[in-house]
Amino acid sequence: MSTITIAAPTGSSEAVKAPPLRPQNKQLAILAILVLVAIPLPLILPAAQGAVAVRILIFLLMAVGWNIMSGFGGMFSFGHAAYFGLGAYTSAYLLVKHNVSPWIGMLAGMAVAAAVAVVIGYFSFRYKLQGAYFALATFAFAEMLRLIVTSSTFANKSVGFSVPLIQDSSLWLIQFPADSPAYFWVALVLAGAAVAISIVFLHSRAGRYVTAIRDDELAAASLGAPVLRHKLMTVALSAAITAVAGAFYTQYYLFVNPDLGFGSAISIQAIVPVVIGGIGTVWGPVVGAIIIGSLTDVTATLLRTPPEFLGFLQGRSGLDVVLYAVLVILIVRLLPKGIVGTLAARWRR
Amino acid sequence: MTELDTGAPVVPETAPPDRKARADKGFLSRAGIVAAVLVVAVVLALVQSGSGLVVWQSVVTGILTGGLYGLIAMGLTLIFGVLDIVNFAHGAFLAVAMFLSFGMVQATGLHPYLTLVVAVPALFLLGAAVHRGLLSGAGGRSLENQLLITLGLSLLLENGLLMFFGAEPKTIALPGDFQFPLLGAVVAGSRLYAFLGAIVLGGLLYWLLRRTRLGTAIRAVAANAPGASLVGINVRRMHTLTFAIGTACAGAAAVLAGPLVTVTPTLGEQFNITAFVVVVLGGMGNVVGALVGGLLIGLVEQLTTIYLGGQSSLLGVFVVFVLVLFLRPQGLFGRRA
Numbered sequence: 001m002s003t004i005t006i007a008a009p010t011g012s013s014e015a016v017k018a019p020p021l022r023p024q025n026k027q028l029a030i031l032a033i034l035v036l037v038a039i040p041l042p043l044i045l046p047a048a049q050g051a052v053a054v055r056i057l058i059f060l061l062m063a064v065g066w067n068i069m070s071g072f073g074g075m076f077s078f079g080h081a082a083y084f085g086l087g088a089y090t091s092a093y094l095l096v097k098h099n100v101s102p103w104i105g106m107l108a109g110m111a112v113a114a115a116v117a118v119v120i121g122y123f124s125f126r127y128k129l130q131g132a133y134f135a136l137a138t139f140a141f142a143e144m145l146r147l148i149v150t151s152s153t154f155a156n157k158s159v160g161f162s163v164p165l166i167q168d169s170s171l172w173l174i175q176f177p178a179d180s181p182a183y184f185w186v187a188l189v190l191a192g193a194a195v196a197i198s199i200v201f202l203h204s205r206a207g208r209y210v211t212a213i214r215d216d217e218l219a220a221a222s223l224g225a226p227v228l229r230h231k232l233m234t235v236a237l238s239a240a241i242t243a244v245a246g247a248f249y250t251q252y253y254l255f256v257n258p259d260l261g262f263g264s265a266i267s268i269q270a271i272v273p274v275v276i277g278g279i280g281t282v283w284g285p286v287v288g289a290i291i292i293g294s295l296t297d298v299t300a301t302l303l304r305t306p307p308e309f310l311g312f313l314q315g316r317s318g319l320d321v322v323l324y325a326v327l328v329i330l331i332v333r334l335l336p337k338g339i340v341g342t343l344a345a346r347w348r349r
Numbered sequence: 350m351t352e353l354d355t356g357a358p359v360v361p362e363t364a365p366p367d368r369k370a371r372a373d374k375g376f377l378s379r380a381g382i383v384a385a386v387l388v389v390a391v392v393l394a395l396v397q398s399g400s401g402l403v404v405w406q407s408v409v410t411g412i413l414t415g416g417l418y419g420l421i422a423m424g425l426t427l428i429f430g431v432l433d434i435v436n437f438a439h440g441a442f443l444a445v446a447m448f449l450s451f452g453m454v455q456a457t458g459l460h461p462y463l464t465l466v467v468a469v470p471a472l473f474l475l476g477a478a479v480h481r482g483l484l485s486g487a488g489g490r491s492l493e494n495q496l497l498i499t500l501g502l503s504l505l506l507e508n509g510l511l512m513f514f515g516a517e518p519k520t521i522a523l524p525g526d527f528q529f530p531l532l533g534a535v536v537a538g539s540r541l542y543a544f545l546g547a548i549v550l551g552g553l554l555y556w557l558l559r560r561t562r563l564g565t566a567i568r569a570v571a572a573n574a575p576g577a578s579l580v581g582i583n584v585r586r587m588h589t590l591t592f593a594i595g596t597a598c599a600g601a602a603a604v605l606a607g608p609l610v611t612v613t614p615t616l617g618e619q620f621n622i623t624a625f626v627v628v629v630l631g632g633m634g635n636v637v638g639a640l641v642g643g644l645l646i647g648l649v650e651q652l653t654t655i656y657l658g659g660q661s662s663l664l665g666v667f668v669v670f671v672l673v674l675f676l677r678p679q680g681l682f683g684r685r686a
Contacts, residue, residue: 127675131492132435136435136625136629137671143622143663148664264618275497318507318509318512319512321504322508322509328501329497329502332497
């Protein structure tokens, strides 16, 4: 104990020069600036890059969702495809079968995903699954959902759903002409809100409980933190945000099937940006999503017109994933805190 | 396991006889329950399909395929039991070995099973290199890091294969393959060979772990790494060797399974999932458990196809998986190798 009391004043001596804003307000201000800067982007960028920007925002939504559960909460999920797919399928099902606006479908998808996450989480925590076992269990549930959807008639089996096309554009139905900047703005609002929620959550009372439970569950519990309730809350919030990504994905690509919704590649796409940016940091998902999103595009253009020494790769797929796999391995080996985490540690020193 | 803390190389069986008897009884009763559930499942399948022949065929196919699952899972369980690494790249190693075998059969016209001579050492070296280069040392210690590194590695290997071989499925033809009837069920020779090969390799691995100095050292490291290093075992080398032996198992399984499947870069993924289920079912780190678990999962897969029909054979596997994770996370035969 004595080491802590001695270390505390020296460690915080620099922080005594209190910043003019509380950290969450500062982060929210940065977020507001980022969003403002991003607003005119689709008007400046060429159409192809506009699509990349939208994809980055979808990655961002998934990454923020994953980061809340696995970064802030420390519960390593390998099955976020479950929540992405539930969001995508709920909104697509309501739209196709009952002609419900995707906005309402999105809310319904969030509710369904959160409910499923709470059920899965309850059983996992009740039976004290930890570490690798927890990751494997989340993975198993995502795969089970994929198989169930693939064999259910009401979800159109392996065909999935196509969003019915309308003549003109409509914000209520989230449908615009293919290269309209409106898609970007809708995604920007959703992603901005998600980042804002993650900031507010991290600094809220519940968020403090959650990080305390992550760091030492036994200590937090013995100090009176309601462990199970906060874990379930984290899981539900994380699932709901991931479901938004799924619902928007369906609206943007006008199509979803079991592999696009529940495939294990989706879970990986939620994990990779956060790992690269920095697990458990607010800005990690943002940085990671930008890197991964643009990397995919750069490799795609590279392979369309490859330079001489890469000529043998023309028309082959896989290079983008190879690159980000290498990036993940390098980051984990060399910068285990991710780009943002490492920079932040350097900054504080 | 506490006896091993003393570091004595030869420890007499000090457990009181009644405790051992009780453990045996628990084991027997669990085995009895599993057998009973299996019988009920088979009877249900009989009722569902109404044809004894269909069920018999599924049982035979299930057991034969199960042996292969067992072999794949043995490598995985060994790695998990000794190194505590959840190796998400195991399926990718399998795919690499399969393409290696495919490439050699294409290029030289070798008999597919002869490629074992190259594939197993190659995978052994690959495993050793991966462990030394990526997983050992500080960066590879925490659970998340290991998950992420092996995950990244599997993406790297699978998509590397995709880049160089393309996505179109390939087949490895087994010269002189035949089929024979077994009490009405049709058995393909390649499937039988794969099963027998899996049993033989499983036996070899068991012998290696139980009856050799190397195996004793590996088990010592698994039980208590600091203790093992105190008696002069090079823990890091044992870890590398174990990882390499585990991936070599994947290499052997790949060659045996090659003629049974269509070879695609992503086929490892499917096998990896099944292998994880088998590992948890058999008890993480339990080599014999992995073989038994493999047989069970092979059966579950085939029986689910009878119950639900079509492509949902994995669904039953996952239901079993989740039940085992929740109710008996140490596995049916929870005991370390």
